[in-house]
Amino acid sequence: MPGYIEDRWLKKGPDGKRNVRTSLYGVGKRYKVAGIPGVRARSFPDRQKKAAEDWLATALSDSNKGEFVDPRDGNLLLREYVEKHWWPSRTGDPATLETVSRRVRNQILPYLGSLPLRQIKVDTLRQWLKELEGVISPGTAVVVWGYLNNILDCAVDDERIRKNPCRAKTIKAPVKPPTKARAWTRERVAAVQAALPAAYQVLVDIGAGAGLRHGEALGLSEDDVDFEAGVIHVRRQVRSVNGKPVFSLPKGNKTRVVPLSDYLAARIREHIAAFSPTAVTLPWKDPRPPTTKVEAKERAPQTHRLLVANSNKAAVRANMWNENYWKRALATAGVIPQPEKVVRKDGRGTRLVYQAAHEHGFHCLRHTYASVQLDSRENPVAVSKWLGHADAAITLRVYGHFLPDADGRGRQAMDAWFASSPPVSASSSLDAPCDEIAEGEAPDSGRLRAVEGDSDETSESGPDLGEDVA
Numbered sequence: 001m002p003g004y005i006e007d008r009w010l011k012k013g014p015d016g017k018r019n020v021r022t023s024l025y026g027v028g029k030r031y032k033v034a035g036i037p038g039v040r041a042r043s044f045p046d047r048q049k050k051a052a053e054d055w056l057a058t059a060l061s062d063s064n065k066g067e068f069v070d071p072r073d074g075n076l077l078l079r080e081y082v083e084k085h086w087w088p089s090r091t092g093d094p095a096t097l098e099t100v101s102r103r104v105r106n107q108i109l110p111y112l113g114s115l116p117l118r119q120i121k122v123d124t125l126r127q128w129l130k131e132l133e134g135v136i137s138p139g140t141a142v143v144v145w146g147y148l149n150n151i152l153d154c155a156v157d158d159e160r161i162r163k164n165p166c167r168a169k170t171i172k173a174p175v176k177p178p179t180k181a182r183a184w185t186r187e188r189v190a191a192v193q194a195a196l197p198a199a200y201q202v203l204v205d206i207g208a209g210a211g212l213r214h215g216e217a218l219g220l221s222e223d224d225v226d227f228e229a230g231v232i233h234v235r236r237q238v239r240s241v242n243g244k245p246v247f248s249l250p251k252g253n254k255t256r257v258v259p260l261s262d263y264l265a266a267r268i269r270e271h272i273a274a275f276s277p278t279a280v281t282l283p284w285k286d287p288r289p290p291t292t293k294v295e296a297k298e299r300a301p302q303t304h305r306l307l308v309a310n311s312n313k314a315a316v317r318a319n320m321w322n323e324n325y326w327k328r329a330l331a332t333a334g335v336i337p338q339p340e341k342v343v344r345k346d347g348r349g350t351r352l353v354y355q356a357a358h359e360h361g362f363h364c365l366r367h368t369y370a371s372v373q374l375d376s377r378e379n380p381v382a383v384s385k386w387l388g389h390a391d392a393a394i395t396l397r398v399y400g401h402f403l404p405d406a407d408g409r410g411r412q413a414m415d416a417w418f419a420s421s422p423p424v425s426a427s428s429s430l431d432a433p434c435d436e437i438a439e440g441e442a443p444d445s446g447r448l449r450a451v452e453g454d455s456d457e458t459s460e461s462g463p464d465l466g467e468d469v470a
Contacts (some may be wrong), residue, residue: 003060005052006032008043036063076160078120078151079113085158086151094241094286095248100147107136107144108151117161120152122168129174141174181398183371184208184364188333195329200321202271203308207365209264211373211387214362215239216250218316221304222277227265232258234388236304238315244287245315247302250388258386271307278309318362326362327354335360370395371402 009030013020029043031052036059044052082104090097111128112120125148132141149166156164165171184192193204206217215237224233235255236247249255281303290296310316330336331354339352366387373383380403384395396403 003036003056004034005049005056006034008032009046033059036060039063075116075118077113078115078117079109081117081155081160082109082113082151086154089154093248094246094288095239098242103140103144104147104151107132107140108148112148117152117155120161120165122165122171125165125171138174139176142176145174180401181367181370182359182364183368183402188335189365189368191333192329192335195332196325199275200308200316200325202267203362204365205264205267205271206307207362208368209261209267210258211366211369212258213237213251213366213388214318217362218306218308218318218321219247219304220307222272222307223305225260225265225268225307227260227269230260230265232260234258238282238318240317240319241285241287245282245317246285246287247282247304248285252388252390254388256385256388268307275308277305277307278313279303280306280309280313280315282315322361323354327357330354330357330360367399370399374399374402375404377404 007018007030008028009022009025010018011020011022012018030046031044031049032041033044033052033056034041036056039059042055044055087101087104090100111131112124115124129141129145132144136144145166149164152161152164152166155161166173189204189208193201196204203217206212206220207214210232212220212232212234216234218238219236220232220234224235226233233255234250234257237250238245239248240246281301283299283301286295286299288299290299306315308316327336327339331338336355336357339354341350342353343350370383370387373386374380380395381392383399384392387395389395
């Protein structure tokens with residue numbers, strides 16, 4: 001049988017008893033458990049032979065079942081595990097990875113990074129969540145919890161720890177409180193737009209008139225606007241990766257086509273006449289220098305004539321534009337308070353600091369677009385496609401409260417449908433007796449079709465009520 005316990009201090013003498021001292025007597029730990037396939041040897045101090053025997057039995061049992069996890073592997077600090085094992089294996093969108101890295105470095109490692117993996121218990125996580133309450137929003141806490149859960153799941157898969165404390169039944173994971181998207185009034189949209197520099201005002205028209213996200217509006221080129229067909233092609237966005245602007249596909253890596261209203265078409269034409277589109281060249285998706293031919297092809301720079309550019313004829317960065325222009329317009333329009341003067345860190349002069357305004361961001365224009373479309377009873381499936389959602393369920397979950405209340409049109413439609421159907425005669429009733437069919441006589445196919453037409457199948461005289469005919 002594999003596995004044994006070696007006494008490193010005493011060996012058997014001529015009489016067969018273990019009473020002869022070895023050269024290691026009194027040096028180091030006395031008992032050594034070894035010989036288990038795939039399991040490192042482990043030593044135990046003097047007077048802990050029972051512990052060694054228990055370890056041998058457990059290790060053998062778990063090893064035979066393929067479930068052995070050496071607790072010594074859990075001595076690795078969480079910070080070391082993240083930096084040396086978890087993070088190097090991460091792949092995906094560069095901008096997303098940048099966000100993940102920032103959250104892990106700011107909200108997880110400062111609190112838990114100095115703990116060994118095996119010491120991260122349920123009560124540890126409860127205390128950590130309590131400390132986060134006053135630091136980040138509930139929505140951010142949900143995201144950060146997901147990152148830690150993934151880290152510890154990977155540690156389980158890597159056989160560093162036996163189980164993930166995030167999955168304990170007694171711990172309550174963060175939950176994002178329900179919120180409703182808020183649309184702006186026409187007056188507020190106009191006030192904020194008027195407070196922006198003229199070169200940037202068309203962004204408000206694009207956001208409220210086509211529902212584009214901020215980065216998508218900044219990445220819109222004149223070639224994306226098809227005035228003849230009356231559509232806008234949403235093909236890219238401008239985003240920052242490691243502090244550098246890049247072009248990339250819209251959110252979800254999906255392009256889409258959005259209807260172009262006459263008003264928005266006129267506003268874009270006016271903007272192009274006043275501010276000529278600017279040719280801007282940016283890397284595609286990742287600004288880092290390529291290291292392979294595949295990366296060189298994927299990251300090859302692209303040039304597009306953008307409708308909006310900054311004073312340096314470069315792409316506008318959303319975060320800088322929000323701080324320098326959007327918040328100023330919000331304050332001017334009375335949406336947020338006026339900024340406060342704060343002394344600079346170096347003590348040289350002051351700077352203006354605006355109130356945090358996430359709930360009044362550029363996405364409010366997108367909410368407004370959705371509210372106008374749904375309030376006009378536009379098909380939610382079509383609105384979902386125009387917004388670039390994965391499916392209509394997302395649209396209804398986020399914007400369902402914008403749908404108008406029932407006004408009786410459904411009842412009127414049913415009355416009209418029944419009024420258009422021919423009356424059912426008494427002779428065709430299912431309760432009426434059927435004519436007997438003599439043995440061997442072929443049934444009247446027309447009569448059978450009449451009966452079938454009264455079944456649960458859809459009649460040809462009206463629409464299929466199971467389909468969306470809105």
